[in-house]
Amino acid sequence: MGVAFPWRSFDRRPGRPRPHGEPEALAYARRAPLTAATTGGTPVGELARLEVDGGVATLRLDRPKMNALDAQMQGEIIEAAREADRREDVAAVVVYGGERVFAAGADVKQMAEMSYQEMALHSHLLQDFTKAVAAIGKPTVSAITGFALGGGCEVALSTDLRFCADDAKLGQPEILLGIIPGAGGTQRLARLVGPARAKELIYTGRFVDAAEALAIGLVDEVHPAAEVYDRAVEWARQFVGGPALALRAAKNAVDRGLEVDLQTGLDIERAEFSALFATEDRSAGMTSFVENGPGKATFQGR
Secondary structure, rough: OOOOOOOOOOOOOOOOOOOOOOOOOHHHHHHHHOOOOOOOEEEEEEEOEEEEEEEEEEEEOOOOOOOOOOHHHHHHHHHHHHHHOOOOOEEEEEEEOOOOOEEEEEOOOHHOOOOHHHHHHHHHHHHHHHHHHHOOOEEEEEEEOEEEEEEEHHHOOOOEEEEEEEEEEOOHHHHHHOOOOOHHHHHHHHHHHHHHHHHHHHOOOOEEEEHHHHHHOOOOOOOOOOOOHHHHHHHHHHOOOHHHHHHHHHHHHHHHHHOOOHHHHHHHHHHHHHHHOOOHHHHHHHHHHHHOOOOOOOOOOO
């Protein structure tokens, strides 16, 4: 990647012995990485796959009918997110569940059969698969159609932006099952819409329609259902050929800065800013600006 940045790692390599007590889905992600398609090297999975077209990757959730997030799907999302982060031909990522639904939450039937001891071992995976999406060091956007509930909403919260259909519904209804969000919802939702609003949504478990979601900052754009995916791809495509290292540094500085005090955040920004002066992209960008004006540089990701 050129300059060494302190990105978070989710690399548990396939073939290693399964650690004692490791959740099934995380073991699945290690032992069964997504294979390459015969054309273009695009990785595919049964329930979550990466489709790359012209520099934009779609992380496609595909478990009919409602994209319920079972253990296998969680593992495949981890692997697809890692792949999107690694691939040099991917500039930005759209997370998409299809025309009818984004993801209606975790597989409750599977979870209902788990004991406390089993969930204590499994629960870190519930955060690992959304953390893997959040750790993609490239611009990401969720294209939300239908329902984005529970774990589905938490997946959407893990991307940089959220575009939703005008008839979409979002929410964290876990409280109605006697539990709370466990894949990052209590933390990312509060950071996005504020603690009071997040508590109200989590306490009640109510669904939020597109208009309210836009008003409270839960989503960034609302479009007709038939157009939301295309709009997300259009947004992502602007980064193709862009300064990949600078985009990664910007994302890391903002995301890590939100987790620390202001002075530490400023230190992170300074380190990222300075490190980019060791890249060819910085040299190309500044030289092009001086000689040709803004917006005409060619970047190589080095």
